Amino acid sequence: MLETIRFKLNGRPVRLEVNGERTLLWVLRTDLGVTGPKYGCGEGLCGACTVLADNEAVLSCQITIKDIAGSEITTIEGLAQNGKLHPLQQAFVEHAGFQCGYCTPGMILKAYSLLADNPTPSRQDIIDGMDENLCRCGAHTRIVAAIETASRRMKGGMK
Amino acid sequence: MKSSSKMSRREFLKRLGVLGGGVIIGFNTFDSRLWARKPRAGFLGAGIPTDFNAFLRIGANNRIALYTGKIEMGQGVMTSIPQLLAEELYVNIEAVDIIMGDTDLCPWDAGTFGSLSIRHFGVFLREAAVEARGVLLELAADRLNAPIGRLATENGFIFDSSSPTLRVSYGELTQGNIIEKYLDDLPPLKPLSAFEIMGKSVPRRDALEKVTGTAKFSGDIRLKGMLYAKILRQPAHGAKLIKADTAAAKKIDGLQIVEQGDFIAVLHKHPDVAQQGLARINAQFDRPKTGINDRTIFDHLLKSTPTPEIASQGGNLKTGEKKAATVIEKTYYNSYVSHAPMEPHAAVADFDGKKLTVWASTQTPFRVKDMIAGQLDLSADQVRVITPYLGGAFGGKSASQQALEAARLAKRLRKPVQVAWSRAEEFFFDTFRPAAIVKIKSGIDSAGKMTLWDYNVYYAGMRGSKQFYEIPHHKEVVHGRWRGLSGRYHPFAVGPWRAPANNTNTYARDMQLNLMAAKAGADPLQFRLAHLKDRRMLNVLRAAAEKFGWQPIKTPSGRGYGIACGIDAGTYVAFMAEVEVDKGSGSVDVKRVVCAQDMGVVVNPEGAATQMEGCITMGLGYALAEEVRFSDGELLDLNFDTYSIPTFSWLPKIETVILENPNLAPQGGGEPAIIGMGGVVATAIYDAVGAAVFQLPMTPERVKAALRQV
Numbered sequence: 001m002l003e004t005i006r007f008k009l010n011g012r013p014v015r016l017e018v019n020g021e022r023t024l025l026w027v028l029r030t031d032l033g034v035t036g037p038k039y040g041c042g043e044g045l046c047g048a049c050t051v052l053a054d055n056e057a058v059l060s061c062q063i064t065i066k067d068i069a070g071s072e073i074t075t076i077e078g079l080a081q082n083g084k085l086h087p088l089q090q091a092f093v094e095h096a097g098f099q100c101g102y103c104t105p106g107m108i109l110k111a112y113s114l115l116a117d118n119p120t121p122s123r124q125d126i127i128d129g130m131d132e133n134l135c136r137c138g139a140h141t142r143i144v145a146a147i148e149t150a151s152r153r154m155k156g157g158m159k
Numbered sequence: 160m161k162s163s164s165k166m167s168r169r170e171f172l173k174r175l176g177v178l179g180g181g182v183i184i185g186f187n188t189f190d191s192r193l194w195a196r197k198p199r200a201g202f203l204g205a206g207i208p209t210d211f212n213a214f215l216r217i218g219a220n221n222r223i224a225l226y227t228g229k230i231e232m233g234q235g236v237m238t239s240i241p242q243l244l245a246e247e248l249y250v251n252i253e254a255v256d257i258i259m260g261d262t263d264l265c266p267w268d269a270g271t272f273g274s275l276s277i278r279h280f281g282v283f284l285r286e287a288a289v290e291a292r293g294v295l296l297e298l299a300a301d302r303l304n305a306p307i308g309r310l311a312t313e314n315g316f317i318f319d320s321s322s323p324t325l326r327v328s329y330g331e332l333t334q335g336n337i338i339e340k341y342l343d344d345l346p347p348l349k350p351l352s353a354f355e356i357m358g359k360s361v362p363r364r365d366a367l368e369k370v371t372g373t374a375k376f377s378g379d380i381r382l383k384g385m386l387y388a389k390i391l392r393q394p395a396h397g398a399k400l401i402k403a404d405t406a407a408a409k410k411i412d413g414l415q416i417v418e419q420g421d422f423i424a425v426l427h428k429h430p431d432v433a434q435q436g437l438a439r440i441n442a443q444f445d446r447p448k449t450g451i452n453d454r455t456i457f458d459h460l461l462k463s464t465p466t467p468e469i470a471s472q473g474g475n476l477k478t479g480e481k482k483a484a485t486v487i488e489k490t491y492y493n494s495y496v497s498h499a500p501m502e503p504h505a506a507v508a509d510f511d512g513k514k515l516t517v518w519a520s521t522q523t524p525f526r527v528k529d530m531i532a533g534q535l536d537l538s539a540d541q542v543r544v545i546t547p548y549l550g551g552a553f554g555g556k557s558a559s560q561q562a563l564e565a566a567r568l569a570k571r572l573r574k575p576v577q578v579a580w581s582r583a584e585e586f587f588f589d590t591f592r593p594a595a596i597v598k599i600k601s602g603i604d605s606a607g608k609m610t611l612w613d614y615n616v617y618y619a620g621m622r623g624s625k626q627f628y629e630i631p632h633h634k635e636v637v638h639g640r641w642r643g644l645s646g647r648y649h650p651f652a653v654g655p656w657r658a659p660a661n662n663t664n665t666y667a668r669d670m671q672l673n674l675m676a677a678k679a680g681a682d683p684l685q686f687r688l689a690h691l692k693d694r695r696m697l698n699v700l701r702a703a704a705e706k707f708g709w710q711p712i713k714t715p716s717g718r719g720y721g722i723a724c725g726i727d728a729g730t731y732v733a734f735m736a737e738v739e740v741d742k743g744s745g746s747v748d749v750k751r752v753v754c755a756q757d758m759g760v761v762v763n764p765e766g767a768a769t770q771m772e773g774c775i776t777m778g779l780g781y782a783l784a785e786e787v788r789f790s791d792g793e794l795l796d797l798n799f800d801t802y803s804i805p806t807f808s809w810l811p812k813i814e815t816v817i818l819e820n821p822n823l824a825p826q827g828g829g830e831p832a833i834i835g836m837g838g839v840v841a842t843a844i845y846d847a848v849g850a851a852v853f854q855l856p857m858t859p860e861r862v863k864a865a866l867r868q869v
Contacts, residue, residue, distance in 0.1 A: 022429070022431055022432075023431055026429060026430055026431040029430075030387070030428070030429050030430060031429070033381055035372070035375070035378075035379035035381070036372030038376070038378075038501070038502070038550070039378065039503070039579065040501050040502075040503075040582065041582045041798055041799055042581060042582055042798075043582070043798055043800070045798055045799040045800055046501065046799055048501055075372065076370075076371065076372035077371065077372045077373075079371075080371055085370065085371070089370040089371065092366075092369075092370045093362075093363075093366040093367065093370055096363055096366070096765065096769055098233075098366075098369050098370070099233030099234070099235070099551075099769065099773055100232055100233030100500070100501065100502065100548070100549060100550045100551040100552075101233065101365060101368075101369030101374050101548060101550070102376060102500075102501040102502040102550025102551060103501045103550075104369050104370060105372050108370060126807075127807045127808055127810065128807075128808070130807045131806050131807045131808045132806075133807075134501065134799060134804060134806060135501065136499055136500055136501050136551045136553075136777065136804060137233045137501075137551055137773045137777070138772055138773030138774065138775065138776030138777045138805070139769070139772075139773065140776055140805075140806075140807050140810050141772055141776070141810060141813055142769070142772070143807075144807065144810070
């Protein structure tokens, strides 16, 4: 059943004629060609597909396109503003908070959501908040350090 | 099997022609000196060109293009390999662009594995750079009309040292062309002591792309008209398809089905719709009943074992046993372990009727090219494999069956096809780290000196089995390597897993050593030091002890301190850890890990430390939790709900030490720091509660069982 779904993607309005039951991850990756969100497990177990829906981290492999109608969706592609990296992105670069980079979009967006809820997290808050995002390369210590740095620089603001 | 490794002159020039430019620089006659070169030897070297032009091209704008068959899977060679070239060519690192893993553009390469990129390929690259620079100096001598002895090079320019304003850039000399001119003799490589670019941390080249989402992995390749394929899989290894009814799937609008015998694929412009189509296929399989599962596997493997090979030996085992006052005989086990990279295998293939282009997540693009050409009846030059970023691999992306699947479908349909495995497919087709058994019989005399080491390892392999302690009577026998035993012995495919064999060997060796130390009433560190003469091993152990703050005490001490050490990929590595064991639940909390490493000259210290941290974190998984469960060929762990890998909450405090060893050429860095993780955690558990765990992973159940034996 095709239906019309409207939402905002990285600041731009999108209108799709689409089966509303389709998964957000695949609509983003194929219909819209936005490949930042990654497939890692398909069952909401790894966090590689994380995107922001109205500034909150959601697992795009677990929700349908119908679910996000009217929402503002941000993928990793939409985080930098006017060519300027978001402080989280900048901190991930500086700390080398990644190796293969496959989990990185999900990590950064999950951290964004974490800092939105708790701008001055303790190290333990970061560990608890990030625990469901998997990284196989073992970049964890550097990811934690990057989030700490970004949090310090952002001083509670999101830009 | 067609081989792309031996390249004719004509093919070679054609390949270089693909890169544009291509007018051979200023020499009328063919320079025979290149062909007088002794060809390189060995499996890893024989196919690698001797012509330096294969490795680099200098643009008219003085930018250097570096070509390598190596791939970037997170290990950071995209950043460190250019350091090698910049060093020998005397150019800025920023002036080097790197092109990786493209079989049409890059010199042949056996694959990215074995921590060989720097220590093996790096040498060829440096040789190429040295010769290129020598030739450029000859060209500059003509151009500047100055004797070659007076010329100096800096930042991509050659100048007359007696008159520095007289200068010419590399790019002005080459104009972007191949340099058809060679040297009679290859000048020596820069001495290690003269390194200026190597040894400095440089920022990762892939950072910006990876934090902005522009980094392309194979599954991110988008071609016009591309179809996504989902393939019907058997439910268990060894299962045979009896029949498949595709009628219901065919009703889905836009779905295409390819049936070739057992191979059934459904394709659609949306991968999720293709997946729905696949689910509608009603297939029946004949499933094997083998009785082999993750509990019976060790008996099965020991029933008939592969031909033994001796890794090392000395003295006489009988004498060693006679001289022993105490003999300890133990058997160690480790389960199958998955690679589980975050990116499942993916490939995109496109066939234009003549040329098949395949983007694939693979560690071995040239081998994949040959495999595809062979299987699809194409000539080697009709197949091009391009390797985008890999989302982790760890040895698991060598077989690359997904690339063949995509290629087969693209060739048949004449449409671009993507095959991206699901997580379940990733687990099912993984080439696991083999289950293995180690039997050790060792002895100490009344003075606490080791007299005997009778070591037999089954199925893990050779790496890390050789003896490096001073034990007068020893023999290390390897019964089967990880390669070549999949069908006959293991119920599914096995393969190389980060530092293959060495994790198993180091775990068994270090646990046994601590049991010996305990019998001798010795501190585990002192016990090791007393049996070592090898300087490098002594150095890494002492460095780790210093960082850790190790105070000698006999084990078990109740402190929960563990120790392990070994050699991998030419690198020496020592580990110390502190754990806390919950006696009630059997769960183990690793609080702290120190790792000291001597890897010779360090090309990129920051990159090397990152690899060490990654190894330590990943290694906690096989030490404590990772184990593939299966029964009758069916995999019972197909996603991360039941197969646990280390997460943020597992994080110990990690401290790394890299020893300075400026007189040794760079050694391996991607694997060594994982080899001791089983051993260091096992010996720490033993030290904490006196429980020796003889099977990896050391799950709470196994720790509790071991506690009952105390």
